[in-house]
Amino acid sequence: MARSLQTLPKAHLHLHFTGSMRHTTLLELAREQGLHLPDALEQDWPPRLRATDERGWFRFQRLYDIARSVLTRTEHVYRLLRETAEDEAAAGSRWLEIQVDPSGYAQRFGGLTATLELVLDAAGQAARSAGVGVAVVVAANRTRHPLDANTLARLATQYAGQGVVGFGLSNDERRAQARDFERAFRIAKRADLLAVPHGGELLGPRSVAQCVDDLGADRVGHGVRAAEDPWLMQRLADRQICCEICPTSNVGLGVAESDADVPLRRLFDAGVPIALGSDDPLLFGARLLRQYELARDVHGLSDAEVAELARQSIRSSAAPESTRKELLEEIDDWLVSPE
Structure with a gap:
C-alpha cells in the first residue's frame, strides 16, 4: 500500500471564494431563500462544462454567478469559509490562499472595503x-475596465499584512x-503582495x-499551457515561477481531453x-486531495515526487x-513513514 495522501501536509494556492462552496450548502x-437552481447545479451536478469556446465560457460564468447569488447574508460568508477550512483540513491542506473579487459582493455587503473586511474576519475565524x-x-x-483593477489593487494594499497576501487577475484571458x-x-x-494572475x-x-x-x-494561475513551449518551461524553472495547476x-x-492529457509530468520533469489546486470544486466536483491522487495514480508520480509537489506548494506560498519550515519538516517525516 502507498502512503496516505490525506496525511501529506500541503498548501492550496488556487481556490476561488464562491467556487469553494460545498454543493450541499449551495442546495440548502x-x-x-426560494431560489431556483438550474438542473446543472442540482440533479445533473457536477455540470458538464466545456469553456474553450465563448459560448461554453459564458455558460460556466452563468453557473458561477447563480451560485454566487445564494450568498446574501454575512452569516453565509462565515459559513462558507468555515466549511472550506474544514474541507482543507480533511485534505491535509495546512495553508490556504483563497481568491476573492470583492466587487462581486460589494452591493450586498456595504461596498468594497466592508466586503473585504467581512471576508478577512470570516477567514480568521475559520x-x-x-x-x-x-x-x-x-x-x-479581466472582463472589467483596468481602472477597476487599480481600485482593487489599492484596496488590497491597505490590508497587506492583515490577511491579504496577493493580487490576482481572473476570468477569461481571451478578453x-x-x-x-x-x-x-x-x-x-x-x-509586497504576490502577483498571481491567471x-x-x-x-x-x-x-x-x-x-x-x-x-x-x-x-x-493555471499556466498549464506553458508545457507547449520548452523554452518557456525552462524560463519558469530558472526563475522558480510557480504554476498553479488544476487538473x-x-x-x-476542455483545456485537456482527459486526466492523462494534463501535462503535469512534463512540467514537473522540466x-x-x-502548486496543485482545485480551482472551483463547486463546479468541477473535486477538491484538493483528488488532485494529488491524480498526480500519483494517473501521472505516475512516486511518493517522493508527490512530496516534492507538496514542498513546492509551500515554498510558493x-x-x-x-x-x-514546520510544514517542510513534516513532509520529510511523511516521506520516511511506513507505507
Missing part, C-alpha cells in the same frame, strides 16, 4: 476553528491583454509569458514549480517562514 441556501492557515488573494476581473492591468500589479507589488489556460504559452513579462508574476478543472473546461 437556495432552498431556504482558520482558528479548523487549524488551517487561511489568507486572502484579492482578484481583479483582455495582461499589459492592460500592468498599473494595478505595480500598485500591488509596491506593497494565464495559460484558455490561451497558449504566450499568455503565460505575458503574465511574467507584463505583470511580474510570482505565480501563474480536474483543466478537464472540466523543473517548473507546481505566502505562509510565514516559521510555518513553511
Whole structure:
C-alpha cells in the first residue's frame, strides 16, 4: 500500500471564494431563500462544462454567478469559509490562499472595503476553528475596465499584512491583454503582495509569458499551457515561477481531453514549480486531495515526487517562514513513514 495522501501536509494556492462552496450548502441556501437552481447545479451536478469556446465560457460564468447569488447574508460568508477550512483540513491542506473579487459582493455587503473586511474576519475565524492557515488573494476581473483593477489593487494594499497576501487577475484571458492591468500589479507589488494572475489556460504559452513579462508574476494561475513551449518551461524553472495547476478543472473546461492529457509530468520533469489546486470544486466536483491522487495514480508520480509537489506548494506560498519550515519538516517525516 502507498502512503496516505490525506496525511501529506500541503498548501492550496488556487481556490476561488464562491467556487469553494460545498454543493450541499449551495442546495440548502437556495432552498431556504426560494431560489431556483438550474438542473446543472442540482440533479445533473457536477455540470458538464466545456469553456474553450465563448459560448461554453459564458455558460460556466452563468453557473458561477447563480451560485454566487445564494450568498446574501454575512452569516453565509462565515459559513462558507468555515466549511472550506474544514474541507482543507480533511485534505491535509495546512495553508490556504483563497481568491476573492470583492466587487462581486460589494452591493450586498456595504461596498468594497466592508466586503473585504467581512471576508478577512470570516477567514480568521475559520482558520482558528479548523487549524488551517487561511489568507486572502484579492482578484481583479479581466472582463472589467483596468481602472477597476487599480481600485482593487489599492484596496488590497491597505490590508497587506492583515490577511491579504496577493493580487490576482481572473476570468477569461481571451478578453483582455495582461499589459492592460500592468498599473494595478505595480500598485500591488509596491506593497509586497504576490502577483498571481491567471494565464495559460484558455490561451497558449504566450499568455503565460505575458503574465511574467507584463505583470511580474510570482505565480501563474493555471499556466498549464506553458508545457507547449520548452523554452518557456525552462524560463519558469530558472526563475522558480510557480504554476498553479488544476487538473480536474483543466478537464472540466476542455483545456485537456482527459486526466492523462494534463501535462503535469512534463512540467514537473522540466523543473517548473507546481502548486496543485482545485480551482472551483463547486463546479468541477473535486477538491484538493483528488488532485494529488491524480498526480500519483494517473501521472505516475512516486511518493517522493508527490512530496516534492507538496514542498513546492509551500515554498510558493505566502505562509510565514516559521510555518513553511514546520510544514517542510513534516513532509520529510511523511516521506520516511511506513507505507
